[in-house]
Amino acid sequence: MQIEILNLDKHYGAYHALRDVTVQIPKGQFVALVGPSGCGKSTLLRSIAGLETITSGTLKIEGEIVNDLPPRKRDVAMVFQSYALYPHMSVAENMTYSLRIQGVSKADALKRAREVAEVTGLTDLLDRRPRDLSGGQRQRVAMGRAIVREPKAFLFDEPLSNLDAALRVHMRTEVRALHDRLGATSVYVTHDQIEAMTMADHVVVMRQGVIEQQGAPMELYDRPANKFVAGFIGSPAMNFVDGKIGEDGHSVTLALPNTPVIPLSRKAEAGRNVTVGMRPEHLSLDANDGQIEVAIRSVESTGSMAYYTTRTDPELMLVEQGRNRFRTGDTARLRIAPENVQLFDRKTDIAI
């Protein structure tokens, strides 16, 4: 294991910022920490870097316990959301700074910086000051500064959030490709679940200082542990409808008009109150085949995809491939694919 976080707790005074957090990160893995704002992602990342002291628990990097080591002895590199480039140094000086502290000679450090600049496309910018760079270029310098060091791990705190949408999508693949080429171990904080899903090998979903679920992206998508993860992962978000398990335990009745009954492939406790989760792509509209009739409230089409909402309570969101076949105000029949339905306990929100 490259990084081991065991039963970590962090208090800020009376505020309990991280509770019993355990994450194991093997060498070469790309781990994403996601969650809503204020859930403690940055705090966890900064704890790994040594910028925050942890209240209890164990933190190991390459098998060595680093709980009490200052940041400089942990040999990890961090890319900050604001990039935190040293404004009084040129790009080359920014990139070689950590090497020079380690005592690498100026010539060697510059040679390494040139190699990294080649990879990150900074060769022509080495003599510039950070203030004379564009946002995207600054982002590259921040990455380059981390790469030059060949650290034990890379820590990213929302590194792409200051870029425009197109560049962000482009940088996603670039960061991931760089990670693979370097054989690096990375921990990547983001509040954007799409970034987490597309980039990471292992996704950790947090809420209010607690890990709600962790695992491979598709595992979280297909088998969310609770309603929070189910709603957080996936875009557009999962639909939730109240339901009740039938007498036979093999069906669920939905609290929708005409109370559709959906067969279940597995057995559940008869009569139990549940929340039924249905992903937008597992619902479809048809002119005459389907469980219930719905009116269409709105249609959004991107050309390749059509997004519908229905005039029901609660409102349902659907996604279909291709052009929209229905328009606002149309009525259609709604088909629910029974094999993809998720069940959550109504009280505890835990998956059944």
Added chain:
Amino acid sequence: MRPVKHTYLWLLAAFVFSVIYLFPLYWMYITAIKSPSEIFASPPTFWPNDPDLSIYPDVWEAREVPRYMWNSLVIAFGATGLTVVFGTGCAYVLARYRNIWVDVGLFLVLMLQVLPASVMVTPLFVGFNQIGLLGWPRTAVVLGVAAKSMPFFVVLVRAAFMTIPRELEEAGLVDGNSRIGAFIWIVLPMARNAILVCALLIFMQAFGEYIYSASIIQDQKLAPASVGLKTFLGPNSKDWNAIMAYSAMYVTPILAIFILLQRRIVAGLTAGALK
């Protein structure tokens, strides 16, 4: 073109005001090289009829200017050095730690600034006397002046430190610096201009300091130039050209420093306004 016209107007106004501000300085330099009778001539002459530069070497010798200037320099460098070394550390701590005690500390620091030197000098004299510091009067003055200029320095430099994002320091820590290393190599260079400007202002103030020196330093051999100037001023002093020559020698070095560093000073005072 209206804007151009306005530019000329502003330039003209700037010129007029500069002349008004700089006139006393000019008057000091030319009065020094006038003859005694010409000084009191009416109407006054704006350029001496018979410039006599020999007044400078005469006063330099007779009034022991080198010794007085040396004492002024010792006091100014001592006070500035003390203020910068301790004030920078203090300002940094006050900028980085936020709690009620920091606010209390800052309030007390500002309180010190409110008290005028003439009020402070008697208690200082008594206090220095009791701990035997009056045996080293220049040291005593250095301490007094440093204490007096400390609040000004701390408040301004703290403001400069507060504009430096914490993340830069954290990046420094992760990059391999110790806490002190990050302060010296990341924070200090970024606050350099502000520190330099404040130090310069304090230096100039300390170089001209009078009240503490006059009351604490009894021995003329240890007195600074500001006190030395006083020896001219008797009830019927009339050698105005000598006084002006002395003054010119006193202020010219400071003016020179100011002019040499004025770009820096302006940059330091407007730092943060740009960004």
